[in-house]
Amino acid sequence: MGTKTGTQVDVVSMQKKKRFWRRLWQQRFLYAMSVPFIIWVFVFNYLPIWGWTMAFQDFKPGLSFFEQEWVGFTHFQALFSDSYFYLVLRNTFIMAVMGLVIGFTVPIIFALLINEVRQQFFKRSVQTIAYLPHFVSWVVVAGIVIRSLSVEDGIVNTILLSLHIIDEPIQFMTKGPLFWWIVTFADLWKEMGWNSIIFLAAMTGVNQELYDAAKTDGAGRIRQMWHVTLPGIRSVIIVLLILSVGNLMSIGFEKQLLLGNPMVADYSEVLELYALNYGIGLFRFSYGTAISIFNSVIAIVLLFSANYFFKKISQESVM
Structure with a gap:
């Protein structure tokens, strides 16, 4: 046998x-x-x-x-004993969380609204206009943002003055706490359309019979979005959210470098810019590498934590 x-x-x-x-x-x-x-x-x-x-x-x-x-671990000890490092870590974390909350939810809302448009010419026109900023260099975007917020003839101050909301122009680019919002919304304007593509693609796979059943039950357009469209793309949303949390601390440095100035330095410095300035810029290559390792370790911890959390509550994961 x-x-x-x-x-x-x-x-x-x-x-x-x-x-x-x-x-x-x-x-x-x-x-x-x-x-x-x-x-x-x-x-x-x-x-x-x-x-x-x-x-x-x-x-x-x-x-x-x-x-x-x-x-x-000498360079790591120097890193964790530097008080400026914790200021940089604060800036990185706050801008990363703001970018995640706003930069992740708004593209979903935008995709939901675009998906409800039935006039194809208008729909494609809006999509094309929304996608275009993604292909524009951050150098150009930073120039547009700085010009728009100018105290002399910036469109934002001009509108606020004409509506009598303010009495004198606001110097947006010199106010530290406002810098986080400026970076977040500049990034949102640039990437919103592009980030909505995958959600729109997922919405095309939702079973049309579910919409017909919802209409039969008397559901309007908003209820159809809430009870049919969003549950239909839940898996895509969760997977992308897990990956976004994993990349939470990797927000780059181009936006901060181009939009920042000495008056907002305490609010614009982020980990990657810190590694560039205090590592490579001062020929402290080992110190800059230690900063990068710290950033990577945090990213791995966040990725596995987010994956474990969502796997427990929704049975969805990327691993």
């Missing part, structure tokens, strides 16, 4: 191997197409992890890897 069972297991195993190799051969062109992307990910995402060793060295350019002086 034991020999017969072992033979059956061997036969099943051989059949599985044959199916695997047959499927591999049938899809050989798809696998071949994926090879360049695998190489790209390895070269630009995994190979640079070797550079993390710099954070534990007193790195000096020109010396080989084995000639570098190892200093352990």
